[in-house]
Amino acid sequence: MDFFLQLTVSGFVVGSVYALVALGFVLIYKSSDAINFAQGEFLLIGTYIALTLVAAYKIPFFIAFLITLIFSAGLGLLVEKVVLRPFIGEPVISMIMATIGLSSLLAGIAHIIWGTDTRVFPQIFPETPINIGGIIISPVYLWSLVIVFILLIIFSIFFKYSKMGIAMRATADDQQAALSMGISVKKVFAATWAISAVVSAVGGVLLGNINGVNSSLASIGLKVLPVALLGGLDSIPGAIIGGFIIGILESLAGGYIDPLVGGGVKEVVPFIILVLILMFKPYGLFGKREIERV
Amino acid sequence: MKNPFVMGCGEFRISYRQDMAIYKIPRVRSRVIIILTLFLIYPILASPYYISLATIAGIAAIGAIGLNILTGFTGQISIGVGAFLGVGGYTSAILTTKLGFPFWVALPISGIITAGVGALFGIPSLRLKGLYLAMATLAAQVIIIFIINRWDSLTGGTAGLVVQRPTIGNFSFDSEISYYYLMFVFLFITTLFTMNLFRSRVGRALVAVRDRDLAAEVMGIDLFKYKIIAFAVSSFFVGISGSLMGHYTLVISPEYYGIGISIEYLAMILIGGLGSVMGSIYGAVFITLLPVILRELMNLLGAFFPDLTAVFAGFREIIFGAIIILFLVYEPEGIAKMWRNLKDYFKIWPFSY
Numbered sequence: 081m082d083f084f085l086q087l088t089v090s091g092f093v094v095g096s097v098y099a100l101v102a103l104g105f106v107l108i109y110k111s112s113d114a115i116n117f118a119q120g121e122f123l124l125i126g127t128y129i130a131l132t133l134v135a136a137y138k139i140p141f142f143i144a145f146l147i148t149l150i151f152s153a154g155l156g157l158l159v160e161k162v163v164l165r166p167f168i169g170e171p172v173i174s175m176i177m178a179t180i181g182l183s184s185l186l187a188g189i190a191h192i193i194w195g196t197d198t199r200v201f202p203q204i205f206p207e208t209p210i211n212i213g214g215i216i217i218s219p220v221y222l223w224s225l226v227i228v229f230i231l232l233i234i235f236s237i238f239f240k241y242s243k244m245g246i247a248m249r250a251t252a253d254d255q256q257a258a259l260s261m262g263i264s265v266k267k268v269f270a271a272t273w274a275i276s277a278v279v280s281a282v283g284g285v286l287l288g289n290i291n292g293v294n295s296s297l298a299s300i301g302l303k304v305l306p307v308a309l310l311g312g313l314d315s316i317p318g319a320i321i322g323g324f325i326i327g328i329l330e331s332l333a334g335g336y337i338d339p340l341v342g343g344g345v346k347e348v349v350p351f352i353i354l355v356l357i358l359m360f361k362p363y364g365l366f367g368k369r370e371i372e373r374v
Numbered sequence: 375m376k377n378p379f380v381m382g383c384g385e386f387r388i389s390y391r392q393d394m395a396i397y398k399i400p401r402v403r404s405r406v407i408i409i410l411t412l413f414l415i416y417p418i419l420a421s422p423y424y425i426s427l428a429t430i431a432g433i434a435a436i437g438a439i440g441l442n443i444l445t446g447f448t449g450q451i452s453i454g455v456g457a458f459l460g461v462g463g464y465t466s467a468i469l470t471t472k473l474g475f476p477f478w479v480a481l482p483i484s485g486i487i488t489a490g491v492g493a494l495f496g497i498p499s500l501r502l503k504g505l506y507l508a509m510a511t512l513a514a515q516v517i518i519i520f521i522i523n524r525w526d527s528l529t530g531g532t533a534g535l536v537v538q539r540p541t542i543g544n545f546s547f548d549s550e551i552s553y554y555y556l557m558f559v560f561l562f563i564t565t566l567f568t569m570n571l572f573r574s575r576v577g578r579a580l581v582a583v584r585d586r587d588l589a590a591e592v593m594g595i596d597l598f599k600y601k602i603i604a605f606a607v608s609s610f611f612v613g614i615s616g617s618l619m620g621h622y623t624l625v626i627s628p629e630y631y632g633i634g635i636s637i638e639y640l641a642m643i644l645i646g647g648l649g650s651v652m653g654s655i656y657g658a659v660f661i662t663l664l665p666v667i668l669r670e671l672m673n674l675l676g677a678f679f680p681d682l683t684a685v686f687a688g689f690r691e692i693i694f695g696a697i698i699i700l701f702l703v704y705e706p707e708g709i710a711k712m713w714r715n716l717k718d719y720f721k722i723w724p725f726s727y
Contacts, residue, residue: 115505166703172504173451174702177644180637181698188691302512302633309509341524348520351513355498358510362501 085215087335088328093221094290095327096228098307101283101300102319103235104276105308110252111272112168115313117179118159119280120301121186126152126281127288127297128194134202141204145285149278156277160270168269187298198294205289224286231282232320239316244271252314303347306354312367322365326350394573413558417551425550427666432557433618435658436564438642439651440611443568445640446648447577448604449584450499454511455639457518458609460631462488462616464522467535467626472528477540477621484617485610491518492609499601503587515633522628534627537620553622560618561655564611568651571607580604584649641694645701647710656709664697665690 101123108116116122126148133144159182167178205219239245250258251268259265284297291297307326311318326349334346363369387393397403417425441455465484469475475483495514499507522529529535539547540556547553571577579600582590591597620626638661646657672686705712 163699170706172508173445173644173648174706176451176453176505176508177640177698178702180640181695181702183695184637184691184698185695188688188693188695191688191691192685305509305512309506313505344520344523348516351516354509354513355517358498358502358506358513362498362506 082215083335084332087331089215089217090221091328091331092324093225093327094287094331095324096225097283097286097323098300098304098327099320099323100228100231100286101280101304102307102311102323103232103316104279104283105304106311106313106316106319107248107272107276107279109308109313110316111248112164112269114164114167114175115179115305116276117176117301118183118186119276119304120298121183121190122152122155122277123280123284123287123300124190124295124298125155125186126277127284127293128190130281130285131199131201131288131293132194134204135199148281148285152277152281153274156273156275157270159277160273164269164273183298183301187295190298191295194295196295198292200292201289220286220289224290227282227286231279235279235316244268248272303350306350306357309354309364310357312364314368315364315366318364318366326353329353396569396573410562417554422550425554427662429550429554429557429622430619431659431662432554432561433615433622434639434642434662435655436557436561436618437612437615438639438646438654438658439564439568440608440615441639442643442646442649442651442654443571443580443611444604444608446643446650446654447572447584448580448601448608449587450496450601450604451504451508452511452608453508453633453636453640454495454515454518455612456631456633456635457515458488458492458612459616459619459635459639460522460626460628461491461518461609462613463620463626463631464529464535465613466617467537467620468528470537470621471535477538478542481540481614481617485613488613488616489606489610492612493602493606496602496605499605500598512633515636519628519631522631530627532628534625536625539624540621557618557622560614564614565651565655568611572651576600576603581649641698643708644698645708647708648706650708650710652713653708653710656713660709664694668693 101119104119104122105116108114129151130144130148133139133147134141137144139147163178163182167175205223207219209216209218210222211217239249247258247263248268248271250261250263251265255265258268280301283300287297287300304323307322308319309322310326311320311322330346330349333349337345357364361367397406416428420428437455437459441452444450444452462484465487466477466480469480469483470477495511498510502510523532525531539553541547545552547556572581579590579595580603582593582595583597583600583604587597616631623630642657642661643654644657645660646655647653668690669686672689701708
C-alpha cells in the first residue's frame with residue numbers, strides 16, 4: 081500500500097508539471113488552432129538559461145528564475161513573429177511541419193550552446209525528505225507542486241478577470257468577431273506564445289531540479305501531447321486534469337508493469353492512453369466537438 | 375519529330391483520353407527515356423560511394439512516395455512512417471533469418487504486413503482529422519517501437535538483427551552496382567504504379583477525400599474504405615522501402631526507426647512537393663544528400679575554424695529546421711513546383727512578356 085501511495089504522490093507531482101506544460105499547448109491551440117511541436121525545446125532552452133544563470137553566474141535562484149521567465153517570454157514573442165505569423169490560416173500540415181522545423185532549429189541551437197552532457201542544478205531546495213503520514217516526499221516535489229498550483233490559480237484568475245485574458249478567450253471563441261470588437265488578434269497571438277513559452281520554462285526548471293538537465297528533456301514536449309489531447313485540446317481545466325491522470329497512471333505503470341517487461345513502460349503509457357481516448361472520445365474529455373457543414 | 379530545340383508553348387487537350395495520358399505531349403516520352411537511360415548508366419560512371427548514396431536516396435524515395443500517397447494525395451497526416459519502415463524491415467529480417475524464407479518471398483510479405491499494420495492504425499482516421507490524426511499516428515510510432523524494443527525473442531531487442539543481401543541462384547546482390555539496379559527496378563515500379571493509381575477511380579477518390587472529405591462522401595465515396603485503402607497502399611510501399619533498406623544496410627535495429635526518421639520523411643515529401651510523385655523523389659534525394667553536403671562544407675570550413683566540426687550535429691539540426699521553415703514560407707509546393715516554374719519560364723523564353 082505504501083508503494084502504491086508513494087507512486088501516486090510522485091505521479092501527482094510529475095503530473096502537475098505535465099499540466100503546466102500542457103497548458104502551454106492548450107493556450108496556443110485555443111487562440112490560433114495551431115499545435116506547437118517545439119514546446120519541448122522552449123522548455124529545454126528555458127531550463128538551460130536558468131541553469132547557466134544559477135551555476136555559471138552564481139545568481140540567486142529566485143532572480144535567475146525571474147530572468148528566465150522574461151527571456152522565455154521574449155523567445156515566445158520572437159518565434160511567433162518570425163516563424164509562425166505566415167502560417168496563420170494555413171493547412172494543418174504546414175502548421176505541424178513549421179513547428180517541427182522550429183523544434184529542430186531550436187534543438188540545434190541548444191545543442192551547439194550547451195552540448196549534450198547531463199547537468200545538475202545546484203542544491204536549491206533542502207535535501208532532507210519530509211515524512212507525511214508514512215509517505216516520504218523530497219522537498220523538491222513539494223515545492224514544484226506548490227509553484228504549479230500557484231501558477232494554475234494565477235492563470236485561472238488571469239483568464240477570468242483580466243482584460244487580456246478575456247481578449248484571449250474571445251479570440252479563441254471567434255477570431256472574426258474578436259477583430260470586429262476591436263481586439264488586436266495579433267497581440268493576442270503574441271501574448272499566447274509568450275505565456276506558453278513562460279509556462280514551459282517553469283515546467284522545465286522544476287523538472288530539471290528533479291531529474292537533471294540534458295537534451296532529452298525536450299522529449300517532454302511530445303509526452304505532453306497526449307496530456308493535452310486527453311483533456312481536450314481546447315480546454316484549460318482539461319489540460320490540468322489530463323496532466324494529473326497521465327502523471328499518476330504513468331507512475332503506477334512504471335512501478336507495477338516495468339519489472340514485468342523490463343523498463344520503458346513509462347514512455348509508452350501516455351500514448352496507449354492516447355489511442356484509447358481517441359477511439360472512444362475523439363475530442364478528449366472536455367474538448368469542444370466540432371460540427372462540420374458542407 | 376518536331377524541332378527538339380523548340381519548347382511546346384500550348385497544350386490543347388480535346389479529349390478525356392488526352393487529359394488522362396501519362397505523356398501529355400509526345401516529347402515527354404523521349405525525355406523520360408533519356409532520363410531513364412541516364413539513371414541506368416549512372417553506376418558505370420560513378421564511384422561506389424556515390425552509387426551507395428544514390429541507392430539510399432532511391433530506397434528512401436520509395437518510402438517517400440508511399441507517404442506522399444497518404445499525406446500528399448489523401449491529406450491524412452502521418453507521423454508514424456519511421457515505425458512502419460521498422461515493421462517492414464523487421465518482418466523481412468525475421469522471415470529471412472529465423473524462418474529461412476528467401477528474400478523474394480519475404481519482401482512482398484513485409485509489404486503486406488506493413489499494409490495491415492498501417493490499415494489498423496488508419497482505423498481512427500474515420501473519426502479523426504488533421505491534428506488529432508497526427509497524434510494517433512504519433513502514438514503508433516511510439517507503441518510500435520516500444521514493442522520492437524521489448525519483444526526480444528523475436529526482434530533481438532535493442533541489439534537488433536543481422537540480415538543478408540538477397541541472392542538469385544548463385545548470384546548475390548553484394549556489390550553496390552547490383553543493389554543499385556535492384557533499387558532502381560523497385561523505384562521504377564513504385565513510380566509507375568503510383569502515377570497510374572492517380573489516373574484511376576481509386577486515386578481520384580483519394581484526391582477528393584483530401585480536397586473536401588464531406589463533399590466527397592456526398593458524391594458517393596465511401597470515406598472509411600478509401601482512407602483505409604490510402605493507409606494500406608501507403609504503408610505497403612513504406613514496408614517495401616524498409617525491407618530494401620534493411621537488406622542494404624545489413625543491420626536492423628530500433629534506433630533506425632525513431633521519430634526523427636518519421637520527421638525526415640515528412641520533410642522529404644514537404645520539400646519535394648506534396649501530392650507529387652516526382653516531388654517525393656526530389657525530396658528524398660535532397661534530404662539524403664543534405665547531411666552529406668553539410669559534412670563536406672564542414673570539412674572545407676574546418677580548415678579555418680577547427681571548432682566547427684565539434685558542433686556538426688547541432689549545425690545539421692539548425693539547417694534542417696531552417697530549410698523546412700523556408701520551404702513552407704516561400705515554396706509550399708516544394709521542389710516539384712520550382713522545377714515546373716523553371717520549365718514554364720523557359721517555355722516562353724526569351725519573350726516572357
